[in-house]
Amino acid sequence: MSTVKEVCKLAGVSTATVSRTLKNPERVSEKTRERVFKAMQESGYRPNMLASSVKTGKSNALVVLVPNLTNPFFLKIIQGIEQAAQEKGYSVLLGDTQGEPERENEIASMVLSNRADGLIHLDHSFPFSKSDAHLADRVPVVSVCERIKGDKEFPVIELDNYAATRSLAKHLVNYGHRKFGIIAGQEESRIHHDRLAGIKGVFADEEIPFDDNMIVGGAYSIEVGQEGARELMAKPERPTAIFCFNDDIAIGAIFELKKLGLRVPEDVSVVGFDNIKVTAFMDPPLTTIDQPAHEMGRKAVEVVLQIINNVPLRRNREIFPFNILERESSGPVNPNF
Amino acid sequence: MSTVKEVCKLAGVSTATVSRTLKNPERVSEKTRERVFKAMQESGYRPNMLASSVKTGKSNALVVLVPNLTNPFFLKIIQGIEQAAQEKGYSVLLGDTQGEPERENEIASMVLSNRADGLIHLDHSFPFSKSDAHLADRVPVVSVCERIKGDKEFPVIELDNYAATRSLAKHLVNYGHRKFGIIAGQEESRIHHDRLAGIKGVFADEEIPFDDNMIVGGAYSIEVGQEGARELMAKPERPTAIFCFNDDIAIGAIFELKKLGLRVPEDVSVVGFDNIKVTAFMDPPLTTIDQPAHEMGRKAVEVVLQIINNVPLRRNREIFPFNILERESSGPVNPNF
DNA sequence: CTGTTAGCGCCTTCAT
DNA sequence: ATGAAGGCGCTAACAG
Numbered sequence: 001m002s003t004v005k006e007v008c009k010l011a012g013v014s015t016a017t018v019s020r021t022l023k024n025p026e027r028v029s030e031k032t033r034e035r036v037f038k039a040m041q042e043s044g045y046r047p048n049m050l051a052s053s054v055k056t057g058k059s060n061a062l063v064v065l066v067p068n069l070t071n072p073f074f075l076k077i078i079q080g081i082e083q084a085a086q087e088k089g090y091s092v093l094l095g096d097t098q099g100e101p102e103r104e105n106e107i108a109s110m111v112l113s114n115r116a117d118g119l120i121h122l123d124h125s126f127p128f129s130k131s132d133a134h135l136a137d138r139v140p141v142v143s144v145c146e147r148i149k150g151d152k153e154f155p156v157i158e159l160d161n162y163a164a165t166r167s168l169a170k171h172l173v174n175y176g177h178r179k180f181g182i183i184a185g186q187e188e189s190r191i192h193h194d195r196l197a198g199i200k201g202v203f204a205d206e207e208i209p210f211d212d213n214m215i216v217g218g219a220y221s222i223e224v225g226q227e228g229a230r231e232l233m234a235k236p237e238r239p240t241a242i243f244c245f246n247d248d249i250a251i252g253a254i255f256e257l258k259k260l261g262l263r264v265p266e267d268v269s270v271v272g273f274d275n276i277k278v279t280a281f282m283d284p285p286l287t288t289i290d291q292p293a294h295e296m297g298r299k300a301v302e303v304v305l306q307i308i309n310n311v312p313l314r315r316n317r318e319i320f321p322f323n324i325l326e327r328e329s330s331g332p333v334n335p336n337f
Numbered sequence: 338m339s340t341v342k343e344v345c346k347l348a349g350v351s352t353a354t355v356s357r358t359l360k361n362p363e364r365v366s367e368k369t370r371e372r373v374f375k376a377m378q379e380s381g382y383r384p385n386m387l388a389s390s391v392k393t394g395k396s397n398a399l400v401v402l403v404p405n406l407t408n409p410f411f412l413k414i415i416q417g418i419e420q421a422a423q424e425k426g427y428s429v430l431l432g433d434t435q436g437e438p439e440r441e442n443e444i445a446s447m448v449l450s451n452r453a454d455g456l457i458h459l460d461h462s463f464p465f466s467k468s469d470a471h472l473a474d475r476v477p478v479v480s481v482c483e484r485i486k487g488d489k490e491f492p493v494i495e496l497d498n499y500a501a502t503r504s505l506a507k508h509l510v511n512y513g514h515r516k517f518g519i520i521a522g523q524e525e526s527r528i529h530h531d532r533l534a535g536i537k538g539v540f541a542d543e544e545i546p547f548d549d550n551m552i553v554g555g556a557y558s559i560e561v562g563q564e565g566a567r568e569l570m571a572k573p574e575r576p577t578a579i580f581c582f583n584d585d586i587a588i589g590a591i592f593e594l595k596k597l598g599l600r601v602p603e604d605v606s607v608v609g610f611d612n613i614k615v616t617a618f619m620d621p622p623l624t625t626i627d628q629p630a631h632e633m634g635r636k637a638v639e640v641v642l643q644i645i646n647n648v649p650l651r652r653n654r655e656i657f658p659f660n661i662l663e664r665e666s667s668g669p670v671n672p673n674f
Numbered sequence: 675c676t677g678t679t680a681g682c683g684c685c686t687t688c689a690t
Numbered sequence: 691a692t693g694a695a696g697g698c699g700c701t702a703a704c705a706g
């Protein structure tokens with residue numbers, strides 16, 4: 001790989017002129033510009049990004065921390081991030097944390113060692129290690145779809161989870177359901193709270209009794225959905241409708257309900273959350289909440305770049321609108337069930 | 338962010354000693370080592386990766402080119418890549434190309450500008466622009482699951498696609514099927530050829546006639562699966578079994594067949610390819626080919642690192658074993674159909 | 675408009 | 691075992 005110097009020799013100019021030809025072409029006469037470009041061609045010159053980054057202190061890269069790469073919902077977000085980043089001339093460093101704190105720490109530390117200028121976090125954990133915590137103050141961080149817990153309030157891009165589950169709950173209540181089950185994900189997270197509160201709010205409005213032992217689950221996976229459905233249907237008072245806190249859980253739940261010989265939605269209604277692509281093609285198509293994941297990813301990039309460029313943020317929370325998709329996995333309560 | 342110099346001052350040593358403390362601790366006396374570490378702590382020092390990369394000429398990063406981030410199969414590969422890279426101290430730059438040549442060119446050029454040391458490609462296109470082609474000769478490139486077309490033979494990690502579709506075809510023929518349809522992805526790629534050849538090989542063995550107008554499709558998406566199924570079922574001689582060249586296509590095909598009032602597998606058998614997670618939880622669970630995507634991703638990292646480190650490769654093609662999963666979307670031919 | 679010069683932060687001989 | 695000094699490739703004043 002050839003360097004500036006070779007281009008200098010070939011074009012008969014100084015390094016400054018070469019640099020300028022690339023960064024401020026208008027400050028170079030057309031003649032020399034052409035000569036320099038030609039020299040670049042001939043020598044196969046490529047500017048060394050790293051070298052210029054050392055100078056400017058900017059790596060033009062963003063790190064994305066994702067708890068689980070195989071969750072299609074995250075992928076939609078990441079795709080949005082990726083596209084927005086490309087448009088802005090940034091590249092994306094991907095870190096699959098598997099929810100393990102050590103991995104989070106290690107990946108997050110990339111932004112401390114100048115590999116990246118900012119960090120986008122798709123989980124609720126504080127990603128830095130204790131010893132790095134004080135360094136993290138100056139680092140541009142944004143969280144998407146979750147809120148990072150801890151003292152510092154990081155900017156966040158999120159859905160109105162409370163209103164979303166309210167609308168799901170109303171939808172099911174309107175169908176006559178009174179006995180519910182919930183299969184949740186990780187319970188420590190903020191979105192868990194918001195979603196639960198939304199449901200319980202409707203129950204309170206409608207004076208529907210609900211016992212917390214009808215909440216099962218613990219992770220956002222198909223397997224948890226299966227296990228959760230089995231558990232709920234073994235309760236003394238079986239639910240006629242089940243809230244699943246994401247679509248993967250709903251996929252597992254529906255699979256298991258069918259295996260138990262139950263029909264969806266004739267016997268049990270099931271609703272999901274996220275609207276991953278495949279839910280529209282399931283049997284039955286899943287009633288769920290559509291999150292504008294792609295747009296949320298784009299917004300995350302926008303916000304983190306504002307922080308990087310010291311543009312003051314309008315607000316610390318960006319709340320995106322949801323959309324309830326009433327498909328065929330939910331229906332009227334079955335009086336004979 | 339503090340630099341070496343501050344550590345020097347605090348510890349009362351030279352920059353060389355600080356550098357050595359990190360890279361060759363054994364060459365520094367225990368006393369000073371401790372002093373230096375303490376100084377690092379106090380000043381919150383983080384080595385600037387970029388700066389050292391300029392010196393060493395290694396960025397310790399790999400670029401991954403993906404045609405479509407939302408395809409779950411690619412995600413399994415990427416997860417494998419990510420993990421292996423992390424273990425080796427490399428970070429992963431992700432580039433979603435959307436199959437667009439310009440994007441490919443731009444992302445691939447990162448490896449020319451020293452942002453990355455190597456490139457892993459999940460598509461069959463030659464990723465560099467024409468003007469970069471001659472520079473690409475010296476760049477470590479590996480392709481996974483596809484073979485990069487062009488003059489140069491890049492190392493490739495792949496499945497025995499021929500044998501895999503052979504086994505699917507035998508499976509269906511054993512069930513008595515004689516009338517087939519195929520919904521394919523992009524037809525220019527090598528894997529398309531191999532998979533088609535595998536199927537036709539079995540047809541030849543069994544003297545089963547097959548007309549190429551029973552091949553439809555054009556992309557690896559759910560929508561193409563839907564459209565393909567509709568098209569095939571409108572043919573004068575309807576197939577009793579359909580090969581889908583990936584699982585997304587199969588998902589769309591099954592959805593559409595049901596919509597047409599047909600039962601799977603009682604009326605029509607459907608088989609997929611890849612074994613993405615959700616296929617095990619569909620109704621009916623999909624018969625498909627399991628690819629060890631995770632391991633293939635890991636292998637890709639291993640191979641590209643060998644090239645980077647000038648370790649001679651044992652072979653230019655690594656062929657991974659497949660596994661046919663006979664689930665419930667395929668069954669005996671229906672004589673009344 | 676162009677060249678000279680002085681670094682960016684780190685690594686690495688070469689001395690001591 | 692440690693320090694001084696030069697340089698990786700590029701950028702950014704400052705001159706001219």
